Amino acid sequence: MFEHVIKEVEEQCRVDRIPMLGPEKAKFVAKCVEEAKPSLIVECGTAIGYSGLWILRVLKEIGTGRLITVEIDAQRAEKARASFERVGASDIVDSRIGDAQKILKSIKEPVDFLFLDNNFDNYYPCFKAIEPQLTNPAIILADNVGIGADSMADYLEHVRTTYQSETHWFDIDLPWVKKDAIEVSIFRH
Numbered sequence: 001m002f003e004h005v006i007k008e009v010e011e012q013c014r015v016d017r018i019p020m021l022g023p024e025k026a027k028f029v030a031k032c033v034e035e036a037k038p039s040l041i042v043e044c045g046t047a048i049g050y051s052g053l054w055i056l057r058v059l060k061e062i063g064t065g066r067l068i069t070v071e072i073d074a075q076r077a078e079k080a081r082a083s084f085e086r087v088g089a090s091d092i093v094d095s096r097i098g099d100a101q102k103i104l105k106s107i108k109e110p111v112d113f114l115f116l117d118n119n120f121d122n123y124y125p126c127f128k129a130i131e132p133q134l135t136n137p138a139i140i141l142a143d144n145v146g147i148g149a150d151s152m153a154d155y156l157e158h159v160r161t162t163y164q165s166e167t168h169w170f171d172i173d174l175p176w177v178k179k180d181a182i183e184v185s186i187f188r189h
């Protein structure tokens, strides 16, 4: 069921030009989740659930872990919720509607995996908002660090100078982008 719904959501994103990871980066994110086996993932920027579906499929396969995903656009979040329900993952996902910068401050449980994929200038404020809940260590993935580097310079400067941080580049076959990168940082305190 996951495979089928992921394909459908991917097609909808391409047709409606809704930003999404795309399969090349999604495979990488899924591999990171599989290796980390996190207890709680927080995602900023659900859109219509493409990346969430990839993440939830891994969590279902490994049989552990939950996802809190945050989207400011209520219509997109509703579509994502419907897809999460279709694949039978509603029990392990908490899909919240609102500004991630505010919602992350209300999360009061340990977070061992953070995925930043909302508008680029939100990355550093979102990181600061959830920082008190990050475990030692915690894995942080930030999407679009190739095309969005200038708008997230504060975030990149912080993680690259403070933590072990690596940039992973991808050739991408999306209508709106052909090359981009994900930053993987290991948060420690």
Ligand SMILES: C[S@@+](CC[C@H](N)C(=O)[O-])C[C@H]1O[C@@H](n2cnc3c(N)ncnc32)[C@H](O)[C@@H]1O
Binding pocket: 019, 020, 021, 022, 044, 045, 046, 047, 048, 049, 050, 051, 052, 070, 071, 072, 073, 076, 098, 099, 100, 101, 117, 118, 119, 122
């Ligand atoms: C690149 S898309 C997310 C793509 C999604 N992660 C995927 O791969 O399927 C970015 C999303 O972040 C949302 N967004 C922008 N600012 C936000 C904020 N402050 N809080 C929560 N979501 C936000 C946008 O509405 C948009 O749907």
